[in-house]
Amino acid sequence: MKPLVVVTRNRYVECIHSGLVCVVDANGRVLHRVGEVHTKVFFRSCAKPIQVIPVIKSGAAEAFGFSLKDIAIACASHTGQKFHQETVLDMLRKLDLDESNLHCGVMEPYNEAENNRLISEGLSPTAVHCACSGKHSAMLALGKFRGVDLNGYEDISNPVQQEILETIAHFSGEAADSIPTAIDGCGAPVFILPIFSIALSYARLVQYAQDAASEWHAPCKTVFDAMTAHPEMVAGEGEFCTELMQVTKNKLIGKAGAEGVYCLGIKDMSLGICIKIADGSERAVYPAAMQVLKELDILTDKECSMLEHWYMPVVKNHPGKQTGKIIPVFGLKMPAEREYVLGEML
């Protein structure tokens, strides 16, 4: 696999992150790629903006009075800050359910201040702190709306998950019965798809959002509007997805997934982008995403400068001195001149 990002220490390459990139339009034309686009990867949390679509399309979101904020957190891997917790609890109240109905499991919130608060007050994290609690609340809404057994709502055989799988199949262009599934970090099904099909899902999402004639127009527009209107809900303070959508306003949606997956949907050109860092490292994801956005001329100079710290993050040591940088080394329009090797001087 091709090196996408290197980490330097002083002038030498200390680590290399390889990976895959696929850029497609809504017609399924591959515009740019790095590596084999039929490589199958786990969609992980990047699937959330698609997973929420049947919740909206079914009428469940409207029936329970979900706001755009609620939809945004259903698309989120949130960091468990106070305002995230309140939004999720609010969704559950609208469903006449509570935390005990969430089957996402319990995790320490990603937000350090909130996690430290829990530790210092001797409190345990709850299911609401879990990054996926918004998605699970939306799944409960679909289940309740359809009148199915909420006890196993996260099971692939449950009608809720089958309806979501049908939606994933439609957007990715793959037959539902040919999509392998596994169990995600939060216990819900995770879909295994070629990075091409994942990128296509995002291209279709942003295209339908703009195409009033499409039967998927309303739910896709709702997802796009929710994520771009409430980027703070999609991740949290100081997080890439949040800052990217805050800076670019209404231009695109971006969503991170575990194990080095990142997806983007670009409104104007109706482009879908999928990036996978082979080794799963998060630190390589954002420089790679920034490189793609820069090369495709999606960001203005001002936006670039506001997001510069994500493009080539500085590596500092414990005494606070800069020791290196994280640098994207691939090209979409022109292949990189050479392969980078470990230990070489940059």
Added chain:
Amino acid sequence: MEPLVALTRINRIESMHTGFICVADSLDKTILSIGDPNTRLYLRSSGKPFIAVALVNSGALEAFHISLPELAVICSSHAGEDYHLEAIRSILKKAGIDESCLDCGATYPTNQNMKDSLIQKGERPRPIHNCCSGKHAGLLLLCRYYGFPIENYQDPEHPLQQLILQIFAELLACNKSDIALGIDGCGLPTCHVSIHQAAWLYSLLAKGFDDSGRYNKCFGLIQKAMRTYPQMLSGYKEFCTDLGIASEGRIIGKVGSEGLYCLAVPEKKFGVCIKITDGNERGVYPVVIHLLKKLGALTPSAAGKLVQWAYPPIQNHRGTVTGYALPVFSTGKTGKTAMIGNILPFNHGS
């Protein structure tokens, strides 16, 4: 770059770690290598036992009555548990140096309970909690012994650092100017060496007193300290410690940042260097165990005690095991290349 470890979810490969391996014996013969052994890397914390050579060689240990567990903590990346901090405070006290002289930077201890207890008490972490504070304490002791200034002891031009660099140059049979230096996570210089050179350095540690070089007594003592006090090398439920305990001191392992791991196997006089290309620590331990088994360096009983490190389970937030980190490299000539998205059923025996 060779795939060394696959991360599975149910029965498919979700992520992969590639990397490098070199095993050198006491005659500097390469026993085994995966990837180009001339690839260069920073020694990072795996360099600590060789920094300790300067200390042992000087006579400072005897002069300041430094004990073997204290020598072990000087070679460590410790987890910041109470007994680590006590050993470090004891070194500083013997040298008559104040804790505030430690210039490694303040970090939370790696041990979760120690970290939580600081947060609960509303205390900020101090430099002594930094996993490198043992090494820094050792260096301050050496400054005191030689009468070097304490100020800027981490500067590559400081006489202390020049002395250490001179020892590295001697061990690697090169000039000081041949070794490029980087700045480590704790602010000290770190040597840029080849993977083969790193394995060679560890073969010296494996030989210990049996080495014919002028530092054999140093290596003998450092080996003894690291073999006898594995809990000082990292900490409770940490790999270097578990490996030392499970192997009953037959294997010395020392982690370095960014996916580096080095081993000394005294019985075989082997030195080993492993580097995970992307720097992810989770790729390191399955490789170490798999390699040690292939080298015949791990007894079945020791391997049994280390099974959680050999095939670490991946759990989701609900506690369900969804996959494993599995070694996928072969030490022989044949071997199927593992790829992302492919099916890889888990089989302990493979």
